[in-house]
Amino acid sequence: MQLLTFKGGVHPKYRKELAKDSPIKKIEPPEFIYLPLTQHTGIPSKPIIEKKDEVEVGMKIAESNGKLSVPLHSSVAGVYMGLVNWPHPLGGRKEAMKIKLDPQRTFEWKEEERDVDLFSEDQIIEIVKEAGIVGMGGAAFPTYFKMKVPPDKKIKDLIINGAECEPYLTADHRLILERAEDIFKGVEILKRVLNPERVWIAIEDNKMDAIDRIKEFSSSYPWANITIHETKYPQGSEKQLIQSITGKEVPEGGLPFDVGAYVQNVGTVIAIYEAVCYSKPLYERVVTVTGPVRDPSNFLVPIGTPFEYLIEASGGVFGGTMQIINGGPMMGIAQVYPEVPVIKGTTGILVQNEKETLEREVSPCIRCASCVDVCPMYLMPTEIYKFIELEDFEKAKELGVLSCMECGGCGYVCPSYIPLPQHFKYAKAELMKEKK
Amino acid sequence: MASILIPIGILGGIALFFGIFLIFSAERFKVTIDERVVKIQEVLPGIDCGACGAPGCSAFAEGVAHGEYEVDGCKAGGEEVALQVAEIMGVVVEVGGEEVAVHRCLGDNEVAKQVANYKGISTCVALHLLGGDKGCQYGCLGLGDCVEACPFDAIDMGDKGLPYVIEERCTACGVCVRTCPRELFEIISKKHDIFLACCSYDDVKTVKQVCSRGCIGCTLCVKVTEDEIVTMDGDLAVVHWDKIDDNKLLEPALEKCPVNTYIKRSELKGAENV
Numbered sequence: 001m002q003l004l005t006f007k008g009g010v011h012p013k014y015r016k017e018l019a020k021d022s023p024i025k026k027i028e029p030p031e032f033i034y035l036p037l038t039q040h041t042g043i044p045s046k047p048i049i050e051k052k053d054e055v056e057v058g059m060k061i062a063e064s065n066g067k068l069s070v071p072l073h074s075s076v077a078g079v080y081m082g083l084v085n086w087p088h089p090l091g092g093r094k095e096a097m098k099i100k101l102d103p104q105r106t107f108e109w110k111e112e113e114r115d116v117d118l119f120s121e122d123q124i125i126e127i128v129k130e131a132g133i134v135g136m137g138g139a140a141f142p143t144y145f146k147m148k149v150p151p152d153k154k155i156k157d158l159i160i161n162g163a164e165c166e167p168y169l170t171a172d173h174r175l176i177l178e179r180a181e182d183i184f185k186g187v188e189i190l191k192r193v194l195n196p197e198r199v200w201i202a203i204e205d206n207k208m209d210a211i212d213r214i215k216e217f218s219s220s221y222p223w224a225n226i227t228i229h230e231t232k233y234p235q236g237s238e239k240q241l242i243q244s245i246t247g248k249e250v251p252e253g254g255l256p257f258d259v260g261a262y263v264q265n266v267g268t269v270i271a272i273y274e275a276v277c278y279s280k281p282l283y284e285r286v287v288t289v290t291g292p293v294r295d296p297s298n299f300l301v302p303i304g305t306p307f308e309y310l311i312e313a314s315g316g317v318f319g320g321t322m323q324i325i326n327g328g329p330m331m332g333i334a335q336v337y338p339e340v341p342v343i344k345g346t347t348g349i350l351v352q353n354e355k356e357t358l359e360r361e362v363s364p365c366i367r368c369a370s371c372v373d374v375c376p377m378y379l380m381p382t383e384i385y386k387f388i389e390l391e392d393f394e395k396a397k398e399l400g401v402l403s404c405m406e407c408g409g410c411g412y413v414c415p416s417y418i419p420l421p422q423h424f425k426y427a428k429a430e431l432m433k434e435k436k
Numbered sequence: 437m438a439s440i441l442i443p444i445g446i447l448g449g450i451a452l453f454f455g456i457f458l459i460f461s462a463e464r465f466k467v468t469i470d471e472r473v474v475k476i477q478e479v480l481p482g483i484d485c486g487a488c489g490a491p492g493c494s495a496f497a498e499g500v501a502h503g504e505y506e507v508d509g510c511k512a513g514g515e516e517v518a519l520q521v522a523e524i525m526g527v528v529v530e531v532g533g534e535e536v537a538v539h540r541c542l543g544d545n546e547v548a549k550q551v552a553n554y555k556g557i558s559t560c561v562a563l564h565l566l567g568g569d570k571g572c573q574y575g576c577l578g579l580g581d582c583v584e585a586c587p588f589d590a591i592d593m594g595d596k597g598l599p600y601v602i603e604e605r606c607t608a609c610g611v612c613v614r615t616c617p618r619e620l621f622e623i624i625s626k627k628h629d630i631f632l633a634c635c636s637y638d639d640v641k642t643v644k645q646v647c648s649r650g651c652i653g654c655t656l657c658v659k660v661t662e663d664e665i666v667t668m669d670g671d672l673a674v675v676h677w678d679k680i681d682d683n684k685l686l687e688p689a690l691e692k693c694p695v696n697t698y699i700k701r702s703e704l705k706g707a708e709n710v
Contacts, residue, residue, distance in 0.1 A: 085573075085638070085642070087567070088567075091565060091566045091567045092565075092566070092567035092568075092573065093567065093573050333566075334552075334566075335552075336551055336552040336566065336567050336568070336569065337551065337552075359555060419556060419557065422556055422557055422562070423557060425565070426557055426561070426562045426565065429565050430561070
């Protein structure tokens with residue numbers, strides 16, 4: 001079978017072998033849980049409980065606050081301690097709900113399985129919204145909003161994203177291996193709402209065991225097409241995946257449904273299945289903890305668990321911690337505080353030690369155009385960078401800096417070690433500020 | 437002899453025609469220049485800092501002549517320029533003392549704890565995006581965006597990583613106020629000497645963890661001063677400059693503040709103090 005791929009991209013060291021054979025382990029919740037009100041793209045949720053209130057696992061503690069917002073649910077049973085200004089994994093400090101665990105009250109989610117056919121399409125979307133589900137591949141865009149496809153747009157290709165191109169991370173890989181059937185059941189729900197012509201399940205060719213596992217079910221779910229993709233970064237990016245499979249390019253500033261495609265991560269699909277069939281809200285997720293830790297693992301963690309607790313649970317770091325990253329090495333964000341909590345969009349925690357965080361001196365651009373070759377969005381990173389250096393953000397915008405998805409490919413290949421994606425992030429933030 | 441008269445006549449005729457034409461067009465297409473604009477431009481500093489709100493000094497001069505800007509609108513020029521502009525415009529202006537920028541943070545490298553080692557784009561704006569490398573989320577980031585931005589070279593970076601204002605050069609133009617991502621600069625009147633050098637809204641527990649000279653919100657300064665010149669906004673004391681005529685009113689706060697967050701502008705002199 002021919003491998004599907006897109007133009008551009010890089011081949012970093014994947015290092016997936018560290019955590020890929022570690023089965024998903026449920027972790028004991030820590031003493032304190034911090035649930036930031038901003039866990040999704042959009043408006044922060046609004047707390048609906050009072051200080052000192054008792055909370056249960058899966059209890060709604062903050063409600064959706066506007067058009068692009070989802071509710072928040074408690075991930076442990078305990079007592080609500082009030083709002084605190086707590087470090088946020090996406091930078092800075094944001095308001096978070098602090099909950100003290102009550103270790104006496106242990107909990108398993110037990111609900112009768114419900115028949116999906118009982119619900120209409122609109123009801124399913126409402127369930128997904130109330131369950132607080134967001135895209136779990138990292139971007140954390142509210143899923144219910146994505147599922148509400150405008151009536152004039154027809155979804156032709158439903159793509160289930162199991163590519164997991166980010167180095168080190170294995171959370172989606174483990175989910176496919178361990179919960180393949182749930183993925184199919186979740187896709188069936190999505191299929192009902194979106195009514196696509198074709199369904200694709202996309203996996204990179206470095207996860208052959210996952211592909212085999214999915215193929216075992218192909219007789220029971222004949223509508224699913226399995227596509228094998230070249231192991232290349234960023235294969236799992238929404239627009240690149242659409243290009244690999246359908247050959248169509250999402251127009252600049254457009255959304256996938258402009259080309260009749262809809263992409264959803266495997267983790268989100270399982271969350272949708274659990275929400276619809278077992279009325280389980282999104283309060284826990286699979287997080288890969290990897291790097292130079294003694295025991296790299298995939299944990300099923302309550303959302304709001306501090307990073308340091310998880311690093312401790314995976315045996316601690318050897319070689320001296322230098323950097324803790326939320327996400328993988330390419331797109332992840334280096335953390336200032338070890339006590340930042342896991343949020344709905346946290347795919348993994350990567351620790352790096354002194355040996356791995358070698359600092360290199362930045363030298364001037366030699367105009368080799370390596371970054372232009374690898375940019376999957378067909379931008380000219382070197383040109384944009386020059387204008388950002390001069391603080392000419394308008395010119396950077398003209399050259400398409402807003403299309404940059406910060407995949408980090410340009411910075412990875414740059415022989416002068418110029419921190420290109422960091423500059424683009426900076427310019428995007430500045431442009432957003434001007435817009436406001 | 438007569439043959440020379442013909443070319444003289446022709447040339448003279450042409451000269452006469454052009455002369456009349458030029459006189460006519462000079463009258464007909466005259467551009468009126470407001471002399472005041474030129475005069476105002478001459479007295480302005482001419483560094484186009486933009487503090488007045490106009491794109492530059494000549495735009496400001498035109499604006500003043502057309503009544504769009506106040507005659508004392510030039511912050512950089514200060515009192516002297518305001519008086520001169522007022523004289524040109526033929527109006528009387530009251531000059532209410534000069535202003536100066538103050539930097540409201542004491543969290544230098546020794547006082548405020550650094551919690552992370554930042555290696556990236558070396559500007560405060562970029563570091564602020566990530567949340568900063570110091571424990572305090574309100575304090576100075578110390579990468580010197582203000583030093584770069586000041587059009588008068590009136591801000592310099594101290595030895596301990598805090599910028600300080602060189603008051604002789606400061607014109608209170610306000611560029612630093614707009615540049616600082618953490619909004620630590622404030623323009624105050626030069627008659628005020630004591631000011632509160634902290635902008636942290638954190639509660640006492642957090643402040644104590646991250647900085648030894650941050651405002652802990654103890655409300656002591658509110659209690660020892662009169663007429664509500666200092667009030668509390670959450671865990672931060674706020675000084676109301678409009679209620680203070682005499683800076684001595686703040687002296688009890690300066691003495692009583694348990695963390696020495698009130699400081700005297702006159703005692704901040706050069707790099708060794710900050």
